[in-house]
Amino acid sequence: MMMSPADAVETYILAKDGNRPFLMQRAFAANAELEMVVKTDAISFPSTARGVKAIADVLVHRFGIDYENVYTVCLSRPSDADRRNFSCHWLVGMSAKSDGKVRVGAGRYGWTFGWDGLVEKLVITIDVMNMFPAAELAATMNWLSRLP
Incomplete structure (x- = not known):
């Protein structure tokens, strides 16, 4: 079954x-392929990853070790x-498992999809990531x- 770009984004x-x-x-x-453009010192990621296993390791496994309530x-x-290319802005909120501090960030996704609707390349730009006390989580x- 072919995946739509919207389904691929939602699944990610x-x-x-x-x-x-x-x-x-x-x-x-x-x-x-994954490319990360991080414009803040509040969070860090490797600049690239290739292959779905490596991408899952960066964006799910390792991310999940440090953060929750994402x-x-x-x-x-x-x-x-x-169907081929899509860019959008995003917002994210999360808390650090180590100290409960809240992070709220914003940036852009740049998606490239294959003929089957699967993601061939994702560029994640993190423009800003602000930290707040754990008491701000709720x-x-x-x-x-x-938000819709």
Whole structure:
């Protein structure tokens, strides 16, 4: 069954936010590429990863070791015209497992899809990542979860 770009994006978010690495193979091509452009010192990632297993390791396994209560919102959805390329802004909120501090960030996703709808390349730009006290978790997640 062919996946739509919208389904691929939704599956990626469900995999990442829900710490479900097995879902990544439903969204990403086996030889997919990840590029990370991180413009903040508040969070760090490797600059690249190649292959769905390596991408799942970076965005789900290792991410899930450090963070929980992850909630991501894409600010637009791919349309039928976006079958090959799609860019959108995103917001994310999460808490650090080590100290409970809340992080809220924003940036852009740049998606490239194959003929089968699977992600061939994802460029994640993290423009900003702000930290807040652990006491702000409930208010932050309540706000994020109400966004469309």
